[in-house]
Amino acid sequence: MExxxxxxxxxxxxxxxxxxxxxxxxxxxxxxxxxxxxxxxDRTTKKGDTDGVDIIAIVNKDSQRHLICVLQFRAPIGxxxxxxxxGLVDGDESAEVSANRELLEETGYTSKSVCHVSPTPMSLxxxxxxxxxxxxxxxxxxxxxxxxxxLEENELIxxxxxxxxxxxxDRLNKIAIERNCQISSQLYAFALGLSFQTxxx
Amino acid sequence: MExxxxxxxxxxxxxxxxxxxxxxxxxxxxxxxxxxxxxxxDRTTKKGDTDGVDIIAIVNKDSQRHLICVLQFRAPIGxxxxxxxxGLVDGDESAEVSANRELLEETGYTSKSVCHVSPTPMSLxxxxxxxxxxxxxxxxxxxxxxxxxxLEENELIxxxxxxxxxxxxDRLNKIAIERNCQISSQLYAFALGLSFQTxxx
Numbered sequence: 306m307e308x309x310x311x312x313x314x315x316x317x318x319x320x321x322x323x324x325x326x327x328x329x330x331x332x333x334x335x336x337x338x339x340x341x342x343x344x345x346x347d348r349t350t351k352k353g354d355t356d357g358v359d360i361i362a363i364v365n366k367d368s369q370r371h372l373i374c375v376l377q378f379r380a381p382i383g384x385x386x387x388x389x390x391x392g393l394v395d396g397d398e399s400a401e402v403s404a405n406r407e408l409l410e411e412t413g414y415t416s417k418s419v420c421h422v423s424p425t426p427m428s429l430x431x432x433x434x435x436x437x438x439x440x441x442x443x444x445x446x447x448x449x450x451x452x453x454x455x456l457e458e459n460e461l462i463x464x465x466x467x468x469x470x471x472x473x474x475d476r477l478n479k480i481a482i483e484r485n486c487q488i489s490s491q492l493y494a495f496a497l498g499l500s501f502q503t504x505x506x
Numbered sequence: 507m508e509x510x511x512x513x514x515x516x517x518x519x520x521x522x523x524x525x526x527x528x529x530x531x532x533x534x535x536x537x538x539x540x541x542x543x544x545x546x547x548d549r550t551t552k553k554g555d556t557d558g559v560d561i562i563a564i565v566n567k568d569s570q571r572h573l574i575c576v577l578q579f580r581a582p583i584g585x586x587x588x589x590x591x592x593g594l595v596d597g598d599e600s601a602e603v604s605a606n607r608e609l610l611e612e613t614g615y616t617s618k619s620v621c622h623v624s625p626t627p628m629s630l631x632x633x634x635x636x637x638x639x640x641x642x643x644x645x646x647x648x649x650x651x652x653x654x655x656x657l658e659e660n661e662l663i664x665x666x667x668x669x670x671x672x673x674x675x676d677r678l679n680k681i682a683i684e685r686n687c688q689i690s691s692q693l694y695a696f697a698l699g700l701s702f703q704t705x706x707x
Contacts, residue, residue, distance in 0.1 A: 382629050490639055
């Protein structure tokens, strides 16, 4: 069955290389032995096999589990974006080290334990880009009264604690309206998984 | 609080326009009134507010619920990709119409009922691209013995039915090794949501 998908990349041509992104034209021979072409974008910053990490961080507050989310302006979508805390992997650090660093920087929260690191990088949009992420699930220390972010001078990241229950997809949709923000597909897919028994009929 | 994020896009410059993608340089005034720039990529195909749909399709087989996934070569990652059935929205069709069409084309399965359509488009990677998707959860008619795909001449999409239970993240990781494929971040996040009570400790 594997052979059925036999495909061979023939050539990757750089159409434009900017500072952070480059646009490519890929030529490949498809499984029917036909030459095809495809456009794609790569990050220029990748060092290892992983571009970044997405952090699913859980903290107890008022005797209930909450998911730690971040709200920030994202220029590519031209509006506020509600996401998991996330960031690019620095140099050759591991996904776990990267996730602990980014969680502290973006939210001020620190890890009690790491419950899961995805064993392989996951593609963010495989029809468009090679960019990928690893998920790290972190059990956060009990809520601090005033967690201190460690942001860079030009960063502005707002931290939102969202109750983690089977209504989470609804809660996200309400926040999207109230704050005029766009929800990331990763965060919403996770919420749909958590809410699945309630939604699916 | 909203004002706190006050940001203004000043200029969007096209660095390169290809057939399907275009690379941009965005200049914006950040919340501290400082001019910043950012690189991004847009699809050239978007007509409305939504680029595409991701379909969470559930079918009964052997008295158990299964998630319908697709495996195909994706040139931007240079390997096989395991994803939700998905596709670009055609013209001005709704997300629901688009999802029903794509599900039939890619998998041969048809809908019994639509359980959920995400009310807004969700960003795929908001730090890189404006590309977005809407999720559509579909309850599929009882399993057909031989569902007939309706693929275009140059498409090759393999359909995988994956048991939908709290071991689904593990199952995906095993398939990634066995088939040497990359899992999409949307599919894996959904699996982590479904598996959450098992993984989180």
